[in-house]
Amino acid sequence: MTKVGVFGASGRMGATVCEMVVNDPDLELVAAVDPHHAGLDLRQAIGLDVPGLMMSANTDGLAETGVEVMVDFTVIQAAKQNLRWCAENGVHAVVGTTGFDADDYAELGKRFSKSNCFIAPNFAIGAVLMMRFAELAAPYFETAEIIELHHDQKVDAPSGTAMMTAERMAAASDDWAKDPTKKEVAKGARGGKGPAGIRVHSVRLRGLVAHQEVLLGTTGQSLSIRHDSYDRSSFMPGVALAVKAVADHPGVTVGLDALLDL
Secondary structure, three states, X not given: OEEEEEEOOOOHHHHHHHHHHHHOOOEEEEEEEOHHHOOOEHHHHHOOOOOOOEEEXXXXXXXXXXXXXXXXXXXXXXXXXXXXXXXXXXXXXXXXXXXXXXXXXXXXXXXXXXXXXXXXXXXXXXXXXXXXXXXXXXXXXXXXXXXXXEOOOOOOOOOHHHHHHHHHHHHHOOOOOOOOOOOOOOOOOOOEEOHHHOEEEEEEOOOOOEEEEEEEEEOOEEEEEEEEEOOHHHXXXXXXXXXXXXXXXXXXXXXXXXXXXX
């Protein structure tokens, strides 16, 4: 049984991860870290009955729990500190926090020598398939745009999933038509310019969770590839898969597709 801890345990994603771990017979929840509810038991903090387990304010005493894998769904600055602790203490990390850049990945690659780190911008298996389908379709279309839609509490834009999708599509084809726009009546109307000039549009609306549509067009036809997550539970099969597999993937691994044989 793998011993698991959660950073950001009282957040929406963190609480969902805690519940998933408790309900998985192969996993044991041994640590929950969140300064916002430090000192409370899990029933008080997130309504989860785990006798004897209290919310911790930070990593003090975390190593003594025997935790083998820490899951992080926080914000980028907190995640960097959390991952530094994991690397220094030989604890594997599974990360759903977005905002890492190439320099961050390089630094993490140097740090994680005693344990492994798995990072995914999206843990929904359907979203991973969406990115793969878009990558496969890219060479057959000259124009493409990405529309990503998220809840109104998401602090970064575009999403990590949208940027990874654009990067993979750009790598799959170098034959992209130029944007014909000469004048933007409203600044930013054409969205952000991603890799290969692929335009990325970000929507933030209350009531949404995580959604993305890839639009591809060529002469006389178009293709739409869309994925919708209606509930945070949609990410849990992917998180569970990563938690159970991270020990077998040395160093830093990026993207859930690495575990899906795509």
